[in-house]
Each structure stands twice: as C-alpha cells, then as structure tokens.
Amino acid sequence: MPLVKSGAVTADPFVTVADDAPLPDGAVIVSAARLLSGDPALAAHRGPLGVAWPNSSDVSLIVPHLPRLALVALAFPKFRDGRAFSQARLLRERYGFRGEVRATGNVLQDQVLFMARSGFDAFALEKGADAAAFKAALARYSVFYQPTADGRPTVRDLRSAAPARTLEAAE
Amino acid sequence: MYVHDEFDRAFLAERVEDFRGQVARRLSGALNEEEFKPLRLMNGVYLQLHAYMLRVCIPYGTLSATQLRALAAVARKYDRGYGHFTTRQNIQFNWIKLAELPDAMADLAKVGIHGIQTSGNCIRNTTTDPWAGAAPDEIEDPRLYAEIIRQWSTLHPEFTFLPRKFKIAITAATHDRAAIKVHDIGLRLHRRDGETGFEVIVGGGLGRSPFIGKTIRDFLPKQHLLSYLEAVLRTYNLEGRRDNIYKARIKIQVHEIGLEEFTRRVEAEWEAIREGTLRLDEEAIDQVRAHFATPAFDALEDGPAALAAALQDPGFALWHANVVAPHKAPGHAIVTLSLKPIGGPPGDATADQMDAIAELAELYAYGEVRVAHEQNLTFPHVRQKDLPELWRRLDAIGVATPNVGLVSDIISCPGLDYCSLANTRSIPIAQAISERFADGARAAEIGRLHLNISGCINACGHHHIGHIGILGVDKKDEEFFQIVLGGKGNFKARLGELIGPAIPESEIVDAVERIVDTYLELRTSPSETFIAAVERLGLDPFKERAYASR
Numbered sequence: 001m002p003l004v005k006s007g008a009v010t011a012d013p014f015v016t017v018a019d020d021a022p023l024p025d026g027a028v029i030v031s032a033a034r035l036l037s038g039d040p041a042l043a044a045h046r047g048p049l050g051v052a053w054p055n056s057s058d059v060s061l062i063v064p065h066l067p068r069l070a071l072v073a074l075a076f077p078k079f080r081d082g083r084a085f086s087q088a089r090l091l092r093e094r095y096g097f098r099g100e101v102r103a104t105g106n107v108l109q110d111q112v113l114f115m116a117r118s119g120f121d122a123f124a125l126e127k128g129a130d131a132a133a134f135k136a137a138l139a140r141y142s143v144f145y146q147p148t149a150d151g152r153p154t155v156r157d158l159r160s161a162a163p164a165r166t167l168e169a170a171e
Numbered sequence: 172m173y174v175h176d177e178f179d180r181a182f183l184a185e186r187v188e189d190f191r192g193q194v195a196r197r198l199s200g201a202l203n204e205e206e207f208k209p210l211r212l213m214n215g216v217y218l219q220l221h222a223y224m225l226r227v228c229i230p231y232g233t234l235s236a237t238q239l240r241a242l243a244a245v246a247r248k249y250d251r252g253y254g255h256f257t258t259r260q261n262i263q264f265n266w267i268k269l270a271e272l273p274d275a276m277a278d279l280a281k282v283g284i285h286g287i288q289t290s291g292n293c294i295r296n297t298t299t300d301p302w303a304g305a306a307p308d309e310i311e312d313p314r315l316y317a318e319i320i321r322q323w324s325t326l327h328p329e330f331t332f333l334p335r336k337f338k339i340a341i342t343a344a345t346h347d348r349a350a351i352k353v354h355d356i357g358l359r360l361h362r363r364d365g366e367t368g369f370e371v372i373v374g375g376g377l378g379r380s381p382f383i384g385k386t387i388r389d390f391l392p393k394q395h396l397l398s399y400l401e402a403v404l405r406t407y408n409l410e411g412r413r414d415n416i417y418k419a420r421i422k423i424q425v426h427e428i429g430l431e432e433f434t435r436r437v438e439a440e441w442e443a444i445r446e447g448t449l450r451l452d453e454e455a456i457d458q459v460r461a462h463f464a465t466p467a468f469d470a471l472e473d474g475p476a477a478l479a480a481a482l483q484d485p486g487f488a489l490w491h492a493n494v495v496a497p498h499k500a501p502g503h504a505i506v507t508l509s510l511k512p513i514g515g516p517p518g519d520a521t522a523d524q525m526d527a528i529a530e531l532a533e534l535y536a537y538g539e540v541r542v543a544h545e546q547n548l549t550f551p552h553v554r555q556k557d558l559p560e561l562w563r564r565l566d567a568i569g570v571a572t573p574n575v576g577l578v579s580d581i582i583s584c585p586g587l588d589y590c591s592l593a594n595t596r597s598i599p600i601a602q603a604i605s606e607r608f609a610d611g612a613r614a615a616e617i618g619r620l621h622l623n624i625s626g627c628i629n630a631c632g633h634h635h636i637g638h639i640g641i642l643g644v645d646k647k648d649e650e651f652f653q654i655v656l657g658g659k660g661n662f663k664a665r666l667g668e669l670i671g672p673a674i675p676e677s678e679i680v681d682a683v684e685r686i687v688d689t690y691l692e693l694r695t696s697p698s699e700t701f702i703a704a705v706e707r708l709g710l711d712p713f714k715e716r717a718y719a720s721r
Contacts, residue, residue, distance in 0.1 A: 080209065080292065082332025086408045089329055094443060110193065110210055117328035140189050143182035145322040147448040148329070155178045155322065159458055 004123045005100075007135045012124075014050050014071060029073060032057055035065055042068075052104070055083040059090050066097050074120070076105035085118045092119035092149035109137045117150045172235055172539060173318050174462050175283040182325075183280040186287060190214050191273035198270060213293060213331070215286025216272060220591050225264045225272060226289040227279060231299040231317035231341075232260030232542040236529040239540055241282040243525035249275045254525070256510060256518040258582060258633055259338065260298045260542040261289055265589055287325065292333045294324035294404070298340045300348045301543035304465065305551035307499045311367060312463070313343035313360055316396060319451065319459050323397050330404045334411035335419035337404070338376075341369075350544055352384045352664035353377055353636060355421045356403060359662075361390075368392045373403060373433070374425030375664070377630040382422040383664045387434045393456070395441075397449040402441035406433070466537040466552055471502020473555065481559035489611065490562050493573035504555050506536075508548040508565060509572040509580065513609045516598045517583040518546030520570075527568045535561045545582055545621075547575065578620040578687065579605040582633055586626030586643065595643025595650040595676075597626035603680045608687075617687055620701045623658075636660035638702045639683060640667045652679045656686070656713055657705045670714040682717045689716045 003012040014027040019034050023041050029050040035042065042049060050071030053062060062072065072091060074084035084103065091097040102122040103115050112123055112134050123134060147154050153161075175183075190210075197207040204218075211217075215226040227242065234242075242262055246254045249271050250264040257263060267275055279285055288295055297317045304312040320339060324330070330337070340349040343360035351357030357372035369391045375384025391399050403421075411424045425433045481487050496505040508528065510518050520528070528548065532540050535557045536550035543549050548570070553561060565571040574580050581604060584590065586597030601624050608614050623637030627644075634640030640655040651673035658667030674682050687701075689712055694704045705713065 080332055081413055082292075082330075083409055083413075085329040085332065086405050093447075108206075111332070114326070114328040114331055141182065141185050141326075143178050143185065145182075145325045146327055155182075156455060156458060158178055159176070160454075 001127065002125045002129065002131055004125060004131050004134050005121065007138060009131045016052065027070070029071065036061065053087070055081060055087060059087045063095050066095060069099055071100040071102060072097065073102040073104045076103060076107055079106040079108045079111060085114060088119040089148060109133045112137050113140060117148050119149050172233060172464050174464055176462065179283065183283065183285055186285065187273060187277045187280050190276060194269060194273050209291060212291040213288060215289035217290060219265065219589050222266050223269050223272065225267050225275065225286055227262050227284060227286050228289045228296045229260050229262060229284065229542050230321050231297055231314045232301050233314060234540045234542065236532045236538045236540065238282045238284055239525050239529040241279055241284065243522040245275050245278060246522040246525065253519055253521045255585065256520065256542050256546050258544045258546060258631065259296055260544060261296060292335050293331045293337065294327060295336055295338045297321055298349055298544060300342045300344055301541040301549045302348060302505050302551060305498050305505050306344050307497055308346060309344040310362055311343050311360060313341045315460055315463060316360065317341055319396065320400065330408060333408055334413045337421065347661040350636065350660040352662065353660055354384065356400065357384050363390050366392055369396060371399060374422040376420055376422045377633055377635045379417060379628040380423065381630065381635045381666050382426060383666065385425065385430050387430065387437060394451045395445055396451060398445045398447060399441055401444060401449060402437050406436050406440055468500040468503060468552065469554060471554060473501050475502065475556040477556045478558055487559060487562050490571055490573040491558065494575045495558065498552065502555050504553050504558060506550040506553045506561065507543070507575045508550065508570040509575050510547050510570065511574055511580050511605065512569050512572050513579060514602050514606045517581050517601050524568050524570060528570065531561060531564055545580060573611060574614055576619050577614045578608045578617055578622055579614055581605060582623040582637065584625050584631035590626065592629055593626035594645040595626045597624045597632055597643055600624055600641065600652065600679060604683055607680050607684055617691065618697065618700055633660065635666045636664060637667060638705065639686060641679065644673050646673065650676045652676065654682065654717060656710055657702065659702060668710055670710050670717055685716045685719060686713045689713050
C-alpha cells in the first residue's frame with residue numbers, strides 16, 4: 001500500500017505485527033489490545049512503536065502510552081465513518097501528540113484535506129490510488145473557516161490582518 | 172444582508188473548481204456512481220426519479236435581489252424555468268444535467284450562493300426566522316449567529332462524515348417561526364441578567380421516529396456558542412449510532428442514553444474546549460456583524476394616509492389583513508408572498524416570477540427577500556405607504572393569494588412526482604385540497620390552520636407538526652393517506668396523533684373537509700382556532716366524522 005507523507009509517496013518503515021507474533025527490530029505497529037495488555041515485549045522493544053487504534057475505542061485510553069508512541073494509526077473502515085476525524089483532533093489538540101497520525105482504511109482523495117486539517121499527517125492509500133491526486137487535493141483550498149490543530153490561518157485571522165495590510169500599503 | 176468578501180469569494184471559486192473536477196472524474200468513469208454520490212451530495216446534488224436535482228443553499232433564508240435573479244437565470248438556463256422552495260429555506264432545481272452542474276454552480280458562486288452542505292451527513296444550512304431583523308418581538312437579529320455558525324460549519328473537517336445529517340435552527344423572537352424544537356439543535360436567543368445567550372435544545376426531528384427536542388442548557392453565554400456546538404457535534408460524531416441509518420440521528424442517541432447522560436457527556440467535552448480557540452469575543456462577533464449591511468430605514472410614521480385610503484378596497488383589505496405583519500421600524504411592514512396559489516404546487520416559483528419579485532424587492536423592500544420554512548417568500552422591510560402598489564404588482568404575478576397561515580397554505584414535500592424515496596404523490600393532494608378550499612371567504616372563516624403533507628415516512632412535508640398532517644403510505648401499490656391531528660411546530664411543539672386507518676386517495680380530500688367542518692360546528696367562537704379546538708376536544712369528534720362515509 002502506498003504511503004503518502006508530506007505530499008509525496010514514501011517508503012513505510014513500519015511493520016504491522018500480529019498480536020501473537022514476536023516483535024521484530026525496527027518500527028512496528030501493534031494492536032490497541034496488545035498496547036493496553038502491558039506486554040513486556042513492548043517495553044523491551046527498542047525501535048519506534050506505533051499502535052493501530054480502532055475508531056470505536058476512546059482515544060483517551062492511549063494517553064498514558066503516548067510518550068512511548070511514534071505513530072497512531074486511525075481507521076476509516078468505510079469512508080462514511082468519520083469517527084477518526086474526532087479522534088485525530090483529540091490526539092493533537094487535547095493530548096498534544098506530536099508523532100505520526102496515519103489514516104488507514106478507505107482513505108479517499110476527496111477527504112484527505114479534512115484529514116490533514118484534523119491532524120493526520122500520513123495517509124495509507126488503497127491499492128491503485130493516485131498519489132499525485134492526493135497531493136493536489138491537499139492544496140485545493142486556500143480559505144478555511146475554522147481553527148484546528150493544523151495551524152492554518154482562518155478567515156477570521158485573515159480578516160483581522162487585512163486592515164493592517166492596507167495600512168502598510170498606504171505607508 | 173451579509174456581504175461576502177474576498178475570502179468568501181475565493182472559497183466559493185475553489186469549491187466550484189473542486190466539484191468541476193469531481194464531475195469530470197464521474198463523466199470519465201474514474202469515479203463510479205457510488206463513489207461520486209457522497210461528493211455530489213456534499214454539493215447539494217441528488218439523483219432523483221427522473222434527473223439530477225440541485226439543492227441550493229440560501230443561508231438562513233436571506234436573498235438579495237441580485238441573488239434571486241441569479242436563481243431565476245439558473246432556472247431558465249439549466250432547468251425548466253422554475254424552482255421549488257423547501258421547508259429549510261433552500262431552493263431546488265429538478266431537471267439539471269450533470270455535465271452542466273459545474274457551470275450552474277459557477278453562475279451562482281458569482282453572487283455568493285452555492286449548494287454546499289445542502290445534503291450529505293454533515294451540518295446543513297442553519298435556518299432561522301424569516302422575519303429576522305424586522306420582527307418587533309426579537310431581541311437581536313439571529314442571522315448574525317446563523318452566519319457565525321455557517322462559517323464555522325462550512326467544510327468543517329471533523330464533522331463532514333457524521334453518522335447522519337445535522338440540522339440547526341435559531342430564533343431570537345418570542346414566537347418561534349423557525350421550528351427550532353424539531354431540529355437536531357435548536358437555539359433560542361434570550362437575555363438573562365443583561366447578558367445575551369442561548370437556550371440549547373437537542374435531539375428534535377421528524378422523519379420516521381419523530382421527537383421534540385429537549386433542553387440541555389437553559390442559558391449558554393453567546394461567547395461559547397461555537398465551543399458548545401463543537402462539544403455536541405463531537406459527542407455525536409464519536410458515539411452516535413452508525414449501525415442503522417434509521418437510528419443514526421442525534422435524536423436517537425439522546426433518546427437511548429437519556430437526556431441526563433447525554434448532557435453530562437456534552438458538558439464534560441465542553442469544559443475541555445470552552446476557553447479555546449472557538450471562544451467568540453466581542454471582536455470576533457463584531458467582525459461578522461460588520462459584514463451585515465442593515466438597511467437604513469426611512470423615517471416614517473405608522474398608518475400613512477395612502478394605506479388608510481387603500482384599505483377601503485375589500486380586495487386589498489383582505490390581503491393586508493392576511494399577509495402584512497408589524498415591523499420594528501415605524502411606517503414599515505413585513506409582507507409574506509404566498510407561493511401557494513389555489514391549485515398550484517406548493518413552494519414553486521417560475522423564473523419570471525423570481526425576476527419580477529427581485530425587481531419589486533428593489534423598488535419596495537430595500538432589495539431583500541426571505542424564504543420561510545412554510546415555503547413562502549417574505550419581504551421583510553416594506554414601506555407601509557407602498558403596500559397598495561406592491562399588492563397590485565404582486566397580484567399581477569400571482570403571489571398575492573391571501574391564504575397565508577390558512578388551510579390552503581399547505582406545506583408539501585415533492586413526493587412521487589420527483590422524489591426517489593416517496594411512497595405516494597403529495598403535490599396533487601395539496602392541489603386538490605387547495606382547490607376544495609379555494610373560496611377565500613370560507614378559508615378566512617376557518618382561520619389559522621396548518622396543513623402539512625408528506626409523501627412518505629421520511630416526513631419532509633413535516634406532517635407530524637401540521638395542525639392537520641397527511642402521510643402517504645403505499646398499500647399493495649395503491650396510494651393511501653394517514654391523517655394526524657394536533658401537531659404544532661412552535662415553542663410549544665407537539666406531534667400530531669394518528670386518527671385511524673389510512674384513507675384511499677379518492678377519499679382524502681372529503682375526509683379533510685369533514686374534519687374542518689367538524690371544527691366549524693364545534694368551536695366555541697371564531698376566536699377558537701382549529702388547533703385550540705383539537706386540544707380542547709381531543710381526537711374523537713374529528714375521527715368519527717372523518718370516517719363517517721365509510
């Protein structure tokens with residue numbers, strides 16, 4: 001599956017590991033159940049650790065583990081199921097998570113901008129998806145009305161700044 | 172009027188191009204219909220029985236004359252010369268070709284209107300009182316807050332794939348003309364201890380499981396409006412049901428977990444975000460207020476001589492008594508334009524009518540037009556001295572039927588004539604009932620009576636809150652109609668009660684007439700309205716007569 005990050009297709013260093021399999025060296029993604037089980041192998045693991053978090057579980061349960069996590073993968077089982085948008089915002093805005101937040105599942109190019117605005121910074125595309133189109137989709141809008149953790153200026157910010165610009169031009 | 176600025180215009184232009192690309196991908200086959208569906212829906216494009224339908228958003232029901240002309244032009248150029256105003260202050264075009272949709276949208280975007288979020292599982296057009304900014308009984312113009320909500324909810328990244336659609340309505344008056352108790356969120360602006368804030372009502376809605384909304388907060392200071400909405404929406408987005416489309420509205424969530432628990436969760440979420448970036452300080456509110464150009468009303472006196480003289484004309488007097496309401500500014504009035512001509516499809520207006528109405532708005536109404544949820548139009552600001560001339564000119568284009576609020580002012584869904592969900596037709600039933608009560612004197616004698624018709628259980632015609640509600644049901648491929656009585660959509664909202672078995676199409680108009688006759692016979696005096704009589708008498712006398720011939 002192609003992985004898009006920072007607007008480009010990148011190699012995915014993470015390996016998803018089944019619950020009953022030993023952890024290989026390097027970057028791994030484990031299930032939420034395994035993360036919460038207190039498996040000593042996780043504490044001993046020396047590479048980057050990620051978790052695949054289902055969209056039906058309360059993300060506040062990850063909080064104690066966040067310092068140890070390099071990645072949280074949030075799921076879109078169907079594109080219509082938008083719970084992970086809220087989960088991503090909570091991870092970024094309330095719990096201050098700075099690692100990778102990856103969108104997995106039925107990730108469509110027409111949603112990718114919403115995902116980026118909600119705090120996702122990596123997108124696992126389905127087979128055959130057009131990575132260039134994803135990049136274009138991320139740049140399609142220049143105007144945003146609501147503040148989110150992506151830090152883009154909102155219309156309100158731009159309007160507040162507008163008189164100042166006029167003033168500068170006058171000087 | 173809210174005046175769009177460079178940012179609003181840039182956004183709309185980008186949106187049109189985005190949709191143009193999506194249509195191109197659909198036409199080329201890169202997107203199949205299933206993949207295209209959520210994208211077109213989010214731009215207000217439905218696939219109906221016969222064609223694609225475009226629903227255009229009229230934010231909080233306010234249109235400039237220029238915008239109304241643009242709607243007329245779209246009706247003429249891309250459709251069959253008419254449009255249909257809906258119960259949520261929007262307009263629908265029923266015959267637009269897919270390949271031409273982006274051009275139609277580009278034409279509309281030039282005047283600041285669009286179809287964004289008129290469909291799909293997102294936050295829909297925030298509706299309000301059609302008399303906003305004009306009514307004497309409001310504490311503030313609610314459109315200011317409707318616009319703040321519009322901006323916040325436009326392509327909201329978190330709330331665009333909700334469990335189900337989400338509708339917000341707001342009012343600031345002592346009379347509810349926006350049906351706020353049958354919305355996912357209803358907001359009532361009021362004052363407490365000198366401060367302005369909102370009563371927040373959640374979980375109302377019609378459809379197959381109708382509920383009256385419940386108050387989760389009596390008073391929310393206005394600066395917290397958006398953070399509170401975000402808390403409600405997040406609670407719904409994360410925990411609302413997604414396993415069954417018919418149980419996915421917030422009303423079911425509130426009903427299943429209970430008001431107390433739902434409120435607890437919302438308040439807990441709100442506590443975490445209330446002082447964050449969504450806080451609306453005075454500066455933020457003023458920034459939006461500055462975009463509203465309020466008309467500078469002429470200094471006039473109430474009851475000018477020209478009006479007094481014209482009232483000698485019985486035709487004018489009848490219209491005046493029916494459609495003209497008091498205005499907050501002296502010498503002015505609010506005028507409703509009935510889109511319910513006797514025998515016509517409720518809520519339809521032709522392109523020629525729209526153009527003429529736009530011209531009249533400029534001449535007599537400070538250039539402003541509103542859409543009301545009863546599927547009529549309103550001129551919110553008319554000089555009283557201009558009323559006689561306005562009446563003549565409205566009458567000439569067929570929008571001066573003096574039946575506003577009367578039995579022939581029927582709310583009706585499009586029904587099986589257009590809609591792919593409908594079980595029965597509803598427009599022809601509305602037309603037949605309207606013809607039965609065509610006699611204006613008789614309709615006036617009957618007085619205030621809201622008759623609402625839905626062609627299926629989805630209840631787009633709001634039959635649950637009609638004083639008389641009619642619901643079309645399919646029985647072995649034949650169209651039957653249930654009757655409910657006693658519904659109301661105002662602050663004292665209640666759902667109508669079913670009076671008995673469904674009635675075949677051939678008998679429905681007679682049954683309605685017998686119910687109305689029963690009221691006329693049993694009312695204590697002409698001042699006892701139909702709804703008051705139903706509340707006093709209960710269903711039995713009406714039920715008995717409705718089925719009397721069978």
